[in-house]
Amino acid sequence: MLDQAVEVASRVGLAGLTIGSLANQVELSKSGLFAHFKSKEQLQIQVLQHARESFTDQVVRPAVAAQRGEPRLRTLFERWLVMARESAPGCLFVSAATEFDDQPGSVRDQLVRDHKDLMESIAQMFRAAVSEGQLSEQADPEQFAHDLYAVMLGYFHALRLIQDPAAERRTRRAFENLLSQAKS
Amino acid sequence: MLDQAVEVASRVGLAGLTIGSLANQVELSKSGLFAHFKSKEQLQIQVLQHARESFTDQVVRPAVAAQRGEPRLRTLFERWLVMARESAPGCLFVSAATEFDDQPGSVRDQLVRDHKDLMESIAQMFRAAVSEGQLSEQADPEQFAHDLYAVMLGYFHALRLIQDPAAERRTRRAFENLLSQAKS
DNA sequence: GCGCCGACAGCACGATCGTGCTTATTCTGG
DNA sequence: CCAGAATAAGCACGATCGTGCTGTCGGCGC
Numbered sequence: 569m570l571d572q573a574v575e576v577a578s579r580v581g582l583a584g585l586t587i588g589s590l591a592n593q594v595e596l597s598k599s600g601l602f603a604h605f606k607s608k609e610q611l612q613i614q615v616l617q618h619a620r621e622s623f624t625d626q627v628v629r630p631a632v633a634a635q636r637g638e639p640r641l642r643t644l645f646e647r648w649l650v651m652a653r654e655s656a657p658g659c660l661f662v663s664a665a666t667e668f669d670d671q672p673g674s675v676r677d678q679l680v681r682d683h684k685d686l687m688e689s690i691a692q693m694f695r696a697a698v699s700e701g702q703l704s705e706q707a708d709p710e711q712f713a714h715d716l717y718a719v720m721l722g723y724f725h726a727l728r729l730i731q732d733p734a735a736e737r738r739t740r741r742a743f744e745n746l747l748s749q750a751k752s
Numbered sequence: 753m754l755d756q757a758v759e760v761a762s763r764v765g766l767a768g769l770t771i772g773s774l775a776n777q778v779e780l781s782k783s784g785l786f787a788h789f790k791s792k793e794q795l796q797i798q799v800l801q802h803a804r805e806s807f808t809d810q811v812v813r814p815a816v817a818a819q820r821g822e823p824r825l826r827t828l829f830e831r832w833l834v835m836a837r838e839s840a841p842g843c844l845f846v847s848a849a850t851e852f853d854d855q856p857g858s859v860r861d862q863l864v865r866d867h868k869d870l871m872e873s874i875a876q877m878f879r880a881a882v883s884e885g886q887l888s889e890q891a892d893p894e895q896f897a898h899d900l901y902a903v904m905l906g907y908f909h910a911l912r913l914i915q916d917p918a919a920e921r922r923t924r925r926a927f928e929n930l931l932s933q934a935k936s
Numbered sequence: 937g938c939g940c941c942g943a944c945a946g947c948a949c950g951a952t953c954g955t956g957c958t959t960a961t962t963c964t965g966g
Numbered sequence: 967c968c969a970g971a972a973t974a975a976g977c978a979c980g981a982t983c984g985t986g987c988t989g990t991c992g993g994c995g996c
Binding site for chain 2: 579580581583584659662663665666667668669670671676679680683684708710711714715717718719721722723724725726728729730734738741742745749
């Protein structure tokens with residue numbers, strides 16, 4: 569059920585995810601579905617949590633299963649690309665981020681927390697690569713995390729809105745530039 | 753009137769911009785306001801056009817008024833930063849982009865066209881800097897435009913959602929890295 | 937000075953929104 | 967086997983959505 573919710577939310581946005589339409593999709597009555605979540609905000613939060621779990625499963629965990637250091641960063645990036653291309657939850661975060669960026673509430677708080685966690689995870693992987701001697705000690709892990717996220721935002725944009733066939737190539741080059749710049 | 757529409761749309765999104773709330777904001781009756789636009793889609797398009805004009809005025813024109821080459825690119829970037837920080841239209845494009853990225857229609861078409869125009873403008877400025885000898889001839893103008901847009905997306909994200917105090921510093925560093933990488 | 941035309945308000949419409957309350961069915965533990 | 971909890975439907979509510987139609991102004995051209 570949450571899977572379908574994530575899927576439709578990634579299309580129409582987390583705010584545009586309406587209880588009626590979702591009930592229609594799941595083939596449940598509106599009130600029947602509403603009973604599961606006590607409010608729309610709770611629904612949004614649970615959808616977000618579910619998407620976060622998917623992201624962890626499909627992107628973060630394969631990365632930490634990979635070899636520590638640069639390979640781990642590369643795995644993270646590759647998995648992220650895949651999820652952005654063919655799985656709904658990836659898109660949910662970026663659309664939800666722009667939808668809730670200036671309307672306070674627990675949904676927004678959740679988004680901020682998740683993002684900071686992700687940034688910290690990336691920075692940690694980066695530091696590991698530094699301690700492996702694969703990246704320069706002068707490089708800034710937080711800056712890398714920020715830049716990598718920006719690169720992915722650019723990918724989403726070019727992929728989904730523009731449908732630029734060069735999107736993936738551009739994104740790969742941007743990632744390589746980020747890495748090579750972190751080596752000097 | 754369109755100014756206020758852009759302002760509220762940048763807060764609640766272009767899809768969340770409702771005729772009733774806008775009429776309330778402008779202190780007009782719903783039907784009185786509706787008479788100006790013949791449909792909601794027309795309203796959205798006109799809001800987008802208005803935002804685009806603001807962007808051209810405040811970002812692109814000051815850039816082309818600056819010295820050709822690298823200074824022009826730097827002016828563009830600086831103005832863009834300012835608009836993102838303290839003016840509504842800047843945010844509209846990024847939120848509208850994620851809202852309409854997978855619901856076809858003329859709004860989306862307009863967004864795509866505007867974005868491609870902007871990318872082409874940036875690429876053109878980049879080529880001018882190359883022909884001035886300030887940037888390497890090996891560098892890819894379209895790649896630079898794509899990367900710069902990604903950097904700005906990252907700025908919006910860090911500024912508005914995360915409210916990261918380091919957002920601007922990070923973005924400046926990312927821009928400098930982009931430029932220095934285009935010189936070698 | 938009169939008529940027209942555009943800007944606006946008032947009102948109504950069907951639809952859908954989020955959210956309750958009241959039932960009926962189904963599952964489950966003792 | 968039966969009581970009670972979970973799960974669902976049905977229905978209703980006030981609000982708001984986008985969109986029409988009708989009427990009332992006020993300004994401008996003849």
